[in-house]
Amino acid sequence: MSGEAARDELLYAHPYSLHEGIDIDYSLYTSTASTTNYIVDSSSSAQNMQNLEDPSHTYSFTEFLHGSLDNYNAIFSGAGFFGDQKPAVKMKEIVGESAETPNGSVSSLSSEAEDDSSKGDKDKQLKGSADQGGEDSKKVSKMKNKGEKKPRVPRFAFMTKSEIDHLEDGYRWRKYGQKAVKNSPYPRSYYRCTTQKCLVKKRVERSFQDPSMVITTYEGQHNHHVPTTLRGQAAGLTLPPHSMLPIQSSHVGFNPHHQGLFFHVGRHASESGTPPASAAYNNPTPPTTTTTTLSHLHLQQQLPDYGLLQDVVPSFILKQEPYSQ
DNA sequence: CGTCTTTGACCGGCGC
DNA sequence: GCGCCGGTCAAAGACG
Numbered sequence: 001m002s003g004e005a006a007r008d009e010l011l012y013a014h015p016y017s018l019h020e021g022i023d024i025d026y027s028l029y030t031s032t033a034s035t036t037n038y039i040v041d042s043s044s045s046a047q048n049m050q051n052l053e054d055p056s057h058t059y060s061f062t063e064f065l066h067g068s069l070d071n072y073n074a075i076f077s078g079a080g081f082f083g084d085q086k087p088a089v090k091m092k093e094i095v096g097e098s099a100e101t102p103n104g105s106v107s108s109l110s111s112e113a114e115d116d117s118s119k120g121d122k123d124k125q126l127k128g129s130a131d132q133g134g135e136d137s138k139k140v141s142k143m144k145n146k147g148e149k150k151p152r153v154p155r156f157a158f159m160t161k162s163e164i165d166h167l168e169d170g171y172r173w174r175k176y177g178q179k180a181v182k183n184s185p186y187p188r189s190y191y192r193c194t195t196q197k198c199l200v201k202k203r204v205e206r207s208f209q210d211p212s213m214v215i216t217t218y219e220g221q222h223n224h225h226v227p228t229t230l231r232g233q234a235a236g237l238t239l240p241p242h243s244m245l246p247i248q249s250s251h252v253g254f255n256p257h258h259q260g261l262f263f264h265v266g267r268h269a270s271e272s273g274t275p276p277a278s279a280a281y282n283n284p285t286p287p288t289t290t291t292t293t294l295s296h297l298h299l300q301q302q303l304p305d306y307g308l309l310q311d312v313v314p315s316f317i318l319k320q321e322p323y324s325q
Numbered sequence: 326c327g328t329c330t331t332t333g334a335c336c337g338g339c340g341c
Numbered sequence: 342g343c344g345c346c347g348g349t350c351a352a353a354g355a356c357g
Binding site: 181182 | 348
């Protein structure tokens, strides 16, 4: 890895969580030459890159999930977060060329992003082709993909310091796969939004370099609101922007080991009656967090518009900010 | 009984 | 052409 990646420094903030009684660190994470490799890529990149490079640009995570950021196609790939890995090299190259490379071949991740119809066809034909030879169907889908450029699916990733892998985000997800990740003892899980006709997917994996960090990658944008019948959640949750959660306690911390800023946003177990949504959250021992508190002053020095954070937490904040130690 | 997870098999892209 | 690898499918099982 060259030090070139340093110029792609980005800060991340984990949006929010609906976990009850669980304290989670939401990480505002920066990539550096050593940690590197949050990919920034887009299909119509120039403008989007400008957005990313504008330090004053702040997005609500809710906006992102609800698809109101139509022109915002920054893509963060979760497959190559760490500089030593092979995919990371590829990604860095893409980052460097994204503005001029329309086709990009942004790793297999985004090229795999298929539209709904072709997928349905594929499924049907796969079934039917079991004893008829799937050659035709394969070719058909291939030709289709060749002829028409697939729309690139907006994607972003973030790291969260949490002992829970699958973080509740208000939507309902169905797990459809799990794969071992090369060079990592931790598997990657694949989830799909259970709402009909919603194509949003997400991947969840644990960082092998820092097992306390969970890497979540969203792909696509929800075409619906947060389901009101979310299991285990109070009905009628609509996630109004900037006030999605009754935050009970929050502070911002700095973890020198990860070169990142960590938003610690949590609710106390005693204050809520709603149980966690699924068995995955039925952890008898509450997850622990370790952060070092950072003074507001210090934070303001690093993030001049920290006032925004106070207002929107929990929300998704994306900005480019050189990390100073 | 409906929903969700698990898990082995399969597919397609890509590098060699 | 082959093997690796990431992503997906789908049957079976678990669970409430």
